[in-house]
Amino acid sequence: xxxxxxxxxxxxxxxxxxxxxxxxxxxxxxxxxxxxxxxxxxxxxxxxxxxxxxxxxxxxxxxxxxxxxxxxxxxxxxxxxxxxxxxxxxxxxxxxxxxxxxxxxxxxxxxxxxxxxxxxxxxxxxxxxxxxxxxxxxxxxxxxxxxxxxxxxxxxxxxxxxxxxxxxxxxxxxxxxxxxxxxxxxxxxxxxxxxxxxxxxxxxxxxxxx
Numbered sequence: 001x002x003x004x005x006x007x008x009x010x011x012x013x014x015x016x017x018x019x020x021x022x023x024x025x026x027x028x029x030x031x032x033x034x035x036x037x038x039x040x041x042x043x044x045x046x047x048x049x050x051x052x053x054x055x056x057x058x059x060x061x062x063x064x065x066x067x068x069x070x071x072x073x074x075x076x077x078x079x080x081x082x083x084x085x086x087x088x089x090x091x092x093x094x095x096x097x098x099x100x101x102x103x104x105x106x107x108x109x110x111x112x113x114x115x116x117x118x119x120x121x122x123x124x125x126x127x128x129x130x131x132x133x134x135x136x137x138x139x140x141x142x143x144x145x146x147x148x149x150x151x152x153x154x155x156x157x158x159x160x161x162x163x164x165x166x167x168x169x170x171x172x173x174x175x176x177x178x179x180x181x182x183x184x185x186x187x188x189x190x191x192x193x194x195x196x197x198x199x200x201x202x203x204x205x206x207x208x209x210x
Contacts, residue, residue, distance in 0.1 A: 004143075005123075008098035009114060017107055019087035024110060026081055035107050039091055042084065050074035097151045099143075141155045142187040146178060169202045 010091050018034070023029055023038055028049030037045065054070045054077070095101070104119050105112055 008100040022084040
């Protein structure tokens with residue numbers, strides 16, 4: 001899990017940097033913009049910029065009874081950003097199916113850096129749960145399975161197929177093994193605790209060595 005996460009971080013850094021560089025060259029660049037806002041809400045940044053331009057182009061005369069609907073006027077204007085759009089699409093591709101999230105990264109002096117404390121906190125959650133070699137093996141195997149099923153659900157969603165793969169298999173039983181949050185599956189913590197108790201009563205060394 002940790003190796004996969006580190007690989008995801010290494011993959012994400014250059015594409016995030018490319019996206020930030022493209023944004024910094026845009027007309028609506030704002031140094032105070034957070035990386036999360038750029039990645040998750042680029043259209044909001046564009047809309048805010050267009051609103052400001054509309055108000056500059058159409059100032060309301062003093063004591064006028066008329067009032068400009070700046071929001072509707074701004075919608076009429078397009079703000080093409082082909083390089084930024086392409087860079088953001090690459091960011092989405094890099095993050096899809098990876099064990100990373102945007103909170104792992106931030107911008108400092110226009111450079112993408114890793115939030116080491118956030119990453120360590122993320123890792124600690126797994127270390128606290130899986131302690132022995134056998135428990136870590138179980139988590140790794142379940143993660144491979146859930147990652148594949150999450151990817152399948154995302155693929156079905158792109159094809160506009162309203163099917164949730166795991167839940168459709170056996171809705172009365174599947175929740176005992178897996179939980180879904182924000183379109184991602186993970187091993188059910190309660191199920192894992194019961195498995196830990198069962199494993200504690202047995203010796204899984206031979207199974208692991210196989």
